[in-house]
Amino acid sequence: MTDQANPNAWTTAITDIRPNHVAVRGYDIAELMGRVSFGQAAYLILRGELPSPPVGRLMDAMLVASIDHGATPPSALAARTVASTGASLSASVAAGIMSINAHHGGAIEDCARSLAVVVNLHKAGASWDEAAGQMLDGLKSRGERMAGFGHRYHTADPRTKGLFDLAAEAGVSGDFIDAARAVEARFAAAGKPLPINVDGAIGAVLAQLGFEFEVMNGLFMIARTPGLVAHAREEQSRCKPMRKIDPVAHTYDGPPHRSLK
Numbered sequence: 001m002t003d004q005a006n007p008n009a010w011t012t013a014i015t016d017i018r019p020n021h022v023a024v025r026g027y028d029i030a031e032l033m034g035r036v037s038f039g040q041a042a043y044l045i046l047r048g049e050l051p052s053p054p055v056g057r058l059m060d061a062m063l064v065a066s067i068d069h070g071a072t073p074p075s076a077l078a079a080r081t082v083a084s085t086g087a088s089l090s091a092s093v094a095a096g097i098m099s100i101n102a103h104h105g106g107a108i109e110d111c112a113r114s115l116a117v118v119v120n121l122h123k124a125g126a127s128w129d130e131a132a133g134q135m136l137d138g139l140k141s142r143g144e145r146m147a148g149f150g151h152r153y154h155t156a157d158p159r160t161k162g163l164f165d166l167a168a169e170a171g172v173s174g175d176f177i178d179a180a181r182a183v184e185a186r187f188a189a190a191g192k193p194l195p196i197n198v199d200g201a202i203g204a205v206l207a208q209l210g211f212e213f214e215v216m217n218g219l220f221m222i223a224r225t226p227g228l229v230a231h232a233r234e235e236q237s238r239c240k241p242m243r244k245i246d247p248v249a250h251t252y253d254g255p256p257h258r259s260l261k
Contacts, residue, residue: 015045025045027044039056039060042222054171055170058170061166062202065198066202066223068226068227069227072248075104075224077247078095079232081095083232083236084235084241084243086236089229093225093228096228100220100224105220106147107197108202108203108217108220109213109216109217111148111180112204112206114139114148115180115203116213117138118182132183136183147200148180148197148199148203148204149183149184149194149197151197156195159201163205167208181196
């Protein structure tokens, strides 16, 4: 049907659906099944091309790293609170997803945007240290904090090193990761050590991979959804309805520590 015949016609470059045929970015989905990982598929649908296997493993690692962080984050509390009312799983998980915004989950995009300022200052002639300092001074003058550094629980986020190691193995390096290291060094030199946390590492890596800033928090939503499903289901299966949920009063009673080794 031509545009003249249907003035409401529009195009999409994401998925081609025809009888007995489903193709994502041109790839037959049946061919992708069992041959590419979920991280590779997420990269494909967001970027339009399949990543290399090492970058695919890096994508998987970023999704695994953010799958859950306990019952205290706003998204988990929101999902549990709505689930405790007897709401459906979809409503409970949606409440959790809607809680991912500027101050929860938003650090990935915010960090990447700040690192872009550092990168641009460095390209304009500043040293990495000078560029990091100028960017941080700008944030301070506006009363803003640097996203992606420090953590309310961890003095050294256990997920950061693993992501940067996988990035190095995948050959993912360059200005954004260098900028993140420069900001970390600047904090340390000022006597306020704020190590890169998992959000900062993901922001640096996604920016280095060429992801748009606007989709970065979407990666966090994709990663956190299984955790929200688990929290909503546990709330309805193990807890009393309409209870007062104290975010810090819970204790862990799951399996003891175990290892893949």
